[in-house]
Amino acid sequence: MHYDVFNGDADGIIALLQLRLATPLDSQLVTGVKRDIQLLAKVPFQTGDSLTVLDVSMAKNSAALQQALAAGARVFYADHHQAGDIPQHDNLQAHINLDANMCTALIVDELLQGQYHDWAITAAYGDNLLKVADGLAAKAGLRTSQAEQLKELGTLINYNGYGKTTADLHYHPADLLRALSGYTSPFEVIADPDSAYHVLKAAYERDIAHALALEAVHQSPLLRVFELPDESASHRVSGVYGNLLANQQPDQAHLVLTEADEQHFTVSLRAPLSNKQGAGTLCAQFETGGGREAAAGINLLPKQDLTCLIEAVEAYYG
Incomplete structure (x- = not known):
């Protein structure tokens, strides 16, 4: 059996899309919402x-990776998140690049x-590597x-990956x-009137309009903080909203709660x-x-720890 294990955001989807366009393979797909990253355990x-x-972070999947290798499975691993100690094993082919200006789809593009290449550029836009x-x-x-078209498509694919559960996703x-x-x-996706691009475009425009109407709940020269309510639209838009805010004020850090x-x-x-450093740390x-380095998250932050987080972010970038 072959398993394709990938993050449900633009980078993960397009990294695998490139590989399977180049080498079609009958596989079991293992994925989930953007924040569902401990996928190897499944x-x-x-x-x-x-x-x-x-x-998906090798550090977050270390135990399951070791188990897979010990069981005799062969693993191709490409990623740009925190890796921890990379196992030295004959059955592991690891392509890890932690550069803040790299994403997984660009690693695959090089391979x-x-x-x-146009798909890889789309993924880079989706991962907010705009420059x-x-x-x-x-x-x-x-x-x-054309670049603007790829930017929009990458943003829409990324937008689709965010939600509490896959039930929130389009x-x-x-x-x-x-x-x-x-x-x-x-x-070709953009030109096809029946493609997912058009469905996601209409949905994104509805969701982002609500977020853009919000005022910051905390603002300093170093950081802006915005809070979204517990609604499906909020969970869907949170990641791309953070990217949008970052591009509005490139000298400030941004927290979307x-x-x-x-x-x-x-x-x-x-x-x-x-x-572009320190977010993951x-x-x-x-x-x-x-x-x-450039973008990170916390799945469940106790509300009483918010002040501690804000102070840590401001101290780091100050």
Whole structure:
């Protein structure tokens, strides 16, 4: 059995999309909402199985990875999140790049020598690597209008990955991958009036309008904090809303708090775009937190710890 294990956001979906366009393979898809990252624990691997693991932290999946390797499974692993100690094992092919200007789809793009480069650019836009994506688009000879199309599509695919559960999403990430797999180019998706692009575009515009009407609940020269209510629309839009805020004020950090229940927030942290470091380290200080240098999150932050988080963010970037 082969398992494709991937994050349900734009980077994870498009990283796998590129691989399967290049090498079609009958596989079991293992994925979930954006914050569902301990995915390897869901795989019932056996000796002789193979796994492709994309865009989930190796550090967060360390125990399950060790078990898979011990069971004799072969693992291809590509990622840009916190890795911890990478096992040295003949059955592990690891492609880990923690550079703040790298994403998993770009790692795959390099391995495939740019075979589906427009898709990789779309993923970079979706992962909020806007300057990187702009540079790649210009180098590829794309017009500004084409780059904007890829930016919008990447944002929409990323938007679809956020939710408390997959019931909040417009498409289960596995279904969205299947829907996109019939298109060798992202421009084909955009041109098709019946594609997921048009469904997500209409939904995103409704959701983001509510978020944009909110005022900051905390603001300083270093940080802006916004709070969203416990609604499906809030959970769907929280990640792309954080990216949008970061691009509005690139010298400030941003926290988006979405009420998870009466005692907890779900947190998205964006480092200042002018100083893309530290987000993963800051969030990892809290029990359910983690991420990468530029963007990270905390699945369940006790509300009484919010002041501590704000102070830690301001101290770090100050």
